Structures are given as structure tokens and as C-alpha cells.
Amino acid sequence: MEVGALSVxxxxxxxxxxxxxxxxxxxxxxARRDFPILNQTxxxxxxxxxxxxxxxxxxxxxxxxxxxxxxxxxxxxxxAAHALAARATDAxxxxxxxxxxxxxxxxxxxxxxxxxxxxxxxxxxxxxxxQHIREGDEIVVTWLEHHANIVPWQQLCAETGARLRVVPxxxxxxxxxxxxxxxxxxxxxxxxxxxxxxxLGTVTPAAEMVAMAxxxxxxxxxxxxxxVSHMPVNVQALGCDFFVLSGHKMFGPTGIGLLYxxxxxxxxxxxxxxxxxxxxxxxxxxxxxxxAPMRFEAGTGNIADAVGLGAAIDYLERIGxxxxxxxxxxxLEYATAGLSTVPGLRLIGTAREKAGxxxxxxxxxxTEEVGRALDREGIAVRSGHHCAQPILRRFGVESTVRPSLAxxxxxxxxxxxxxxxxxxxxxxVRRGH
Ligand code: PLP
Numbered sequence: 001m002e003v004g005a006l007s008v009x010x011x012x013x014x015x016x017x018x019x020x021x022x023x024x025x026x027x028x029x030x031a032r033r034d035f036p037i038l039n040q041t042x043x044x045x046x047x048x049x050x051x052x053x054x055x056x057x058x059x060x061x062x063x064x065x066x067x068x069x070x071x072x073x074x075x076x077x078x079x080a081a082h083a084l085a086a087r088a089t090d091a092x093x094x095x096x097x098x099x100x101x102x103x104x105x106x107x108x109x110x111x112x113x114x115x116x117x118x119x120x121x122x123x124x125x126x127x128x129x130x131q132h133i134r135e136g137d138e139i140v141v142t143w144l145e146h147h148a149n150i151v152p153w154q155q156l157c158a159e160t161g162a163r164l165r166v167v168p169x170x171x172x173x174x175x176x177x178x179x180x181x182x183x184x185x186x187x188x189x190x191x192x193x194x195x196x197x198x199x200l201g202t203v204t205p206a207a208e209m210v211a212m213a214x215x216x217x218x219x220x221x222x223x224x225x226x227x228v229s230h231m232p233v234n235v236q237a238l239g240c241d242f243f244v245l246s247g248h249k250m251f252g253p254t255g256i257g258l259l260y261x262x263x264x265x266x267x268x269x270x271x272x273x274x275x276x277x278x279x280x281x282x283x284x285x286x287x288x289x290x291x292a293p294m295r296f297e298a299g300t301g302n303i304a305d306a307v308g309l310g311a312a313i314d315y316l317e318r319i320g321x322x323x324x325x326x327x328x329x330x331x332l333e334y335a336t337a338g339l340s341t342v343p344g345l346r347l348i349g350t351a352r353e354k355a356g357x358x359x360x361x362x363x364x365x366x367t368e369e370v371g372r373a374l375d376r377e378g379i380a381v382r383s384g385h386h387c388a389q390p391i392l393r394r395f396g397v398e399s400t401v402r403p404s405l406a407x408x409x410x411x412x413x414x415x416x417x418x419x420x421x422x423x424x425x426x427x428x429v430r431r432g433h
Contacts, residue, residue: 026319026323026324026327026407028327028407028408028409028410029410031319031407031408032408032410034059034060034061034315034408035057035058035059035060035408036060036063037049037057037058038057038408041378042375042378042380043375043376043377043378044378045376045377045378045379046378047378047380048378048379048380048409048413048416048417049380049406049408049409050379050380050381050403050404050405050409050413050417051380051381051382051403051404052229052249052356052404052405052406052409053198053226053249053356053357053382053386053402053404054382054404055248055249055254056229056248056249056250056251056406057251057406057408058251058252058253058308058312059251059312059315061311061312061314061315062251062252062253062308062311062312062315064311065307065308065310065311066253066304066305066307066308066311069088069091069303069304069307069308070304072087073087073088073091073307074088074303074304075087075088075089076088076300076303077089077092077301077303078277078294088303091303091307091310092113092301092303092306092307093108094307094310095113095306095307095309095310095313096108096111096113096293096306098309098310098313098314099111099113099258099309099310099313101313102228102233102313102316102317103224103228103233103234103235103243103245103258103260104233104234104235104236104237105235105236105260106236106263107263108293109263109266109291109292109293110260110261110262110263110266110292110293111258111259111260111293112258112259112260112261112266112292112293112296112297113256113257113258113293113297113301113302113306114244114256114257114258114259114296115255115256115257115302116225116246116247116248116254116255116256116257117146117148117223117224117225117244117245117246117249117257118148118246119257120242120244120245120257120258120259121148121149121152121192121221121223121244122152122272123259123272123296124152124221124242124244124259124261125152125153125155125156126152126156126272127269127270127271127272127296128219128242128265128269129152129153129156129160129190130156130159130160131268131269131270132189132190132219133156133157133160133162133189133190134160134161134162135160135161135162136161136162136163136187137160137162137163137187137188137189138162138163138164138165138183138185138187138188138189139153139156139157139162139163139164139165139188139189139190139191139192140165140166140167140180140183140184140188140190140191140192140193140213140218141153141164141165141166141167141191141192141193142166142167142169142175142180142193142194142204143166143167143168143169143390143391143394144169144173144175144193144194144197144199144200144202144204144388144391145192145193145194145223145388145390145391146194146198146199146223146225146386146387146388147387147388147389148223148225148387149192149193149194149221149223150164150390153190153192162189163187165183165188166390167179167180167183167193168394169202169391169394172202172349172350172351172352173197173200173202173348173349173350173351173391173395174202174351174352174353175202175204175205175209177205177208177209180209180212181212184212184213184215184216184218185216186216186217188213188216188217188218189218189219190218190219190220190221191209191210191213191218191219191220191221192220192221192222192223193206193209193220193221193222193223194222194223194225194226194227195222195223195224195226195227195233195238196224196226196227196230196231196355196356196357197226197349197357197388197391198225198226198357198386198387198388199348199349199357199359199385199386199388199391199392199400199402200348200349200351200354200357200359200391201332201349201351201354201355201356201357201358201359201404202349202351202353202354203227203231203351203353203354203355206222206238206240207237207238207239210222210238210239210240211239214239219241219242219265220239220240220241220242221240221241221242221243221244222235222238222240222242222243222244223244224243224244224245225244225245225246225249226249226355226356226357227245227355228245228249228250229249229250229251229316229324229356229406230324230325230328230355230356230405231321231324231325231355232321232322232325235260235262240262241261241262241265242259242260242261242262242265243258243259243260244257244258244259244260245257245258247305247308247309247312250309250312250313250316251312251315251316251406252305252308252309252311252312252313253302253304253305253308253309253312254305255302255305256302256305256306256308256309258309259296261292263292266292266293266296267291267292269292269296270289271289271295271296271298272296273296273298273299274287274298275298275299276298276299276300277290277294277297277298277299277300277301278290278294278295278296278297278298319407324407327407328355328356328405328406328407331405331409331410331411331414332354332355332356332358332405334411334414335358335403335405335414335417336358338414338415338417338418339358339360339417339418339421341418341422342362342418342421342422342425343363343425344362344363344364344365344425344429345360345361345362345363345421345425346360346361346362346363347359347360348360348361348392348395348397348400349395356404356405356406357402357403357404357405358402358403358404358405359386359400359401359402360400360401360402361397361400361401362401362421362424362425362428363429364425364428364429365424365425365428365429367383367384367399367400367401368383368384368399369428370383370401370421370424370428371383371384371401373420373424373427373428374401374417374420374421374424377416377420377424379403379413379416379417379420381401381402381403381404381417382401382402382404383399383400383401383402384399385398385399386400386402403417
């Protein structure tokens with residue numbers, strides 16, 4: 001296979017309907033040099049990181065920003081009146097502004113810092129859900145969801161007597177829009193769907209689904225955890241009420257993420273946790289809460305990692321999300337073609353619109369065994385259920401091997417994966433795994 005075929009310079013005009021990228025040329029090998037962790041050997045082989053859907057690696061710019069925060073700015077925010085408190089507060093609020101810009105929100109008041117996508121969805125289920133969901137109401141999710149976008153709604157249904165309804169997918173792992181249209185009805189209170197499936201890589205028609213939900217009078221949540229590292233997102237273009245993401249899946253630190261909430265929806269919501277930081281006045285009789293977003297950020301937040309997330313956003317914007325999307329699109333096609341040459345490999349998830357993920361099973365080989373064998377070759381992939389058991393079971397499997405891409409991956413990485421799979425299959429099938 002021609003490795004050089006994709007070493008192309010992606011031009012802005014190749015990316016239709018998207019804003020001009022900051023830089024018209026993209027060199028994945030140069031980008032890779034920004035990530036010190038990638039410059040090492042594992043089991044004596046150069047590390048090839050293809051577990052990006054689980055977490056992404058961090059560029060030096062993010063590592064440096066975290067170090068600078070702790071070396072020069074560390075303080076609690078908002079409360080103390082001294083120089084370091086002012087510096088830390090400025091850095092934290094600048095990160096909020098960067099996050100606002102990154103997701104295209106209208107106002108920083110719509111950006112709540114949380115621990116990650118899981119906490120963001122739980123916040124909505126516990127705060128908005130308990131206020132608005134009643135017995136007989138319906139909550140709609142899709143078959144593609146990560147457990148983080150299933151379990152909190154199940155818990156809410158168990159508490160309230162509401163009903164969870166699930167939009168099916170077709171044999172390629174694409175949303176059945178006809179079935180979705182049939183599911184929507186006047187009892188539908190919330191539609192919560194992923195923008196990109198972590199198990200299959202399907203890109204859902206989220207904007208269309210949000211519009212349909214709104215016509216049915218439902219509130220909408222879009223789970224952007226797997227989307228934001230691969231493509232530009234804009235919450236206003238999506239039209240959703242809530243949008244969630246995790247910093248560690250977009251080259252930022254762990255333990256920090258975002259909940260975007262449309263102003264009118266957030267303002268009507270009661271806090272889910274109480275404590276410091278989220279109040280304007282407390283007496284034993286009564287507490288007055290801060291407006292959003294502070295009312296949802298009780299206690300001392302993850303200040304340093306919010307600042308680190310801001311640095312990750314700066315880094316991504318310097319490359320340009322449209323440039324990343326175009327490069328990864330080619331990379332995914334290249335990877336798919338490579339995997340199709342491996343005998344007995346069944347790709348799970350063959351949607352027309354995919355991002356970042358290649359899930360497969362290998363005839364006659366256990367997925368954990370394939371994962372371990374790839375690890376011995378220095379290739380890190382995930383094998384397991386990917387916290388998305390319902391969608392894997394929909395395709396008749398309990399687990400898959402899941403290489404997942406980022407812009408620092410190259411065609412050489414994928415050639416190494418394909419070659420390793422040819423060898424591994426040969427060895428494992430011979431051994432009877
Ligand atoms: N949603 C999707 C689509 C995911 O892939 C994940 C994590 O893999 C999550 C939500 C949960 O993210 P986190 O564990 O960072 O909270």
C-alpha cells in the first residue's frame with residue numbers, strides 16, 4: 001500500500017462549508033513531535049498510540065501550561081483578595097472563554113466546568129431531570145450510546161417512573177431516522193444522543209435529530225466526548241440545549257470537562273451540589289445561589305486542569321479543526337482499506353459518516369488476545385466492550401478490538417497495525433485462540 005499517498009498538503013478549499021483553517025498545511029509528523037510521550041519504545045518497539053478514543057496524549061504546550069500554573073499562579077479562585085488569587089482566577093476564566101469559543105456558545109455563562117462528560121450528563125440528569133421529568137414522561141437515547149449516556153437516564157427513570165426509549169440503528173450502525181421520528185411524541189421530554197459513537201465511530205445526524213426533537217417539544221443533550229478531537233463543533237449550529245465533553249479526550253488533562261447549557265435552560269435549573277463557591281448568601285434559614293455557571297461549580301474546582309484544557313484548545317485552534325477533520329478523514333479511509341486486507345477481519349460499524357474509530361473482530365481470535373499481541377508490537381489499542389455494551393450486542397459481539405485515531409497518527413502507524421494483524425492472526429489461528 002502506498003504510504004506516501006496521504007502525505008498530502010490539505011488545502012482550505014478542500015474542506016467545504018467550514019471556516020478557513022489557521023494553517024493551510026498539515027504535517028502529522030511535525031504534530032507528533034509536540035507529544036513527548038509518543039517518543040518512546042514499548043516492549044522494545046516504537047510506541048504507536050491508537051487508543052485515542054479512550055484518552056488522547058498531551059502536547060508539550062499543555063504540560064508546560066500546567067507546570068506554569070503550579071509554579072507561578074496557583075491559588076484558590078474567586079475568594080481571596082491577593083495577587084495569586086487574581087492570577088489564578090484570570091487563568092481559569094480565560095479558559096472558560098476559550099471553551100466558549102471552541103464550542104461556539106454565545107456566552108461564558110453557558111459554560112460549566114465539570115470533571116468530564118460523565119459528570120456533565122449526571123449533572124443534567126440530577127439537576128434538570130429531577131426538576132422536569134415525571135412519571136409517564138419519555139427520555140430518548142440511541143442504541144449507540146456510551147454507558148455514561150444510558151445509566152444516568154435509567155436511574156432517573158427508576159426514580160421518577162419515566163420511560164427510556166431507544167432509537168435503533170441499521171446494519172451499518174447508522175441511526176434509523178424513520179424509527180426515531182416514530183418514537184418522538186408529546187410525552188418525549190428529553191433526547192440525549194452522541195455525536196460520534198465511541199464503539200463504532202458513527203457520526204450521527206445530530207443537528208437534524210435535535211431539530212426533530214425540538215419540534216416535538218423535547219429538550220436535547222448532545223454528547224460530544226468523541227467528536228471534539230476530530231471535527232469542528234458549534235453548539236448553536238447543532239441547536240442543542242446541552243452539550244458535554246471531556247478534556248482528556250481532546251489533548252487536555254484528565255479530571256476536567258465541560259457542560260454547555262443554553263442560557264434559558266441553565267438559568268431555570270436548580271444546583272445539584274451545594275457548598276462553597278456556588279452561593280451569594282447563606283443563613284441557617286436560607287441560601288441564595290449564584291447565577292450560572294457558578295451555581296453548578298460547588299467547592300474548589302479543578303482549576304489547574306481547566307487552565308490546561310484552555311491550552312489544549314489553543315493548541316487545536318493553532319492547527320485548525322477543519323484541517324484535522326480533513327486529514328483524519330483520509331487517515332480513516334486509509335486504515336479501513338488496510339484492515340480490509342486482513343483475512344477473517346470483520347469491521348463492526350460501517351456507517352457512511354464515521355470519525356476516528358475502527359472496531360473489529362478477528363475470526364478465530366479472542367479480542368483480549370489480539371490486544372495483548374498488538375501491545376507486544378508496541379501498538380496500543382483497546383479491546384473490550386468500550387463501555388457501550390448495548391451497541392456491541394446489537395452486532396452480536398461482547399467485545400471488539402478498537403484502534404482509534406488522532407491527528408498525530410500517520411499512514412506508517414496504520415501500515416504497522418495492518419502488518420501486525422496479518423502476523424497475529426496467523427499465529428493465533430495456528431495456536432487455536
Ligand atoms: N461519552 C462518550 C461517547 C464516550 O466515549 C465517553 C468515554 O469514553 C464518555 C461519554 C465518558 O467520558 P468520561 O469517562 O471522560 O467522563
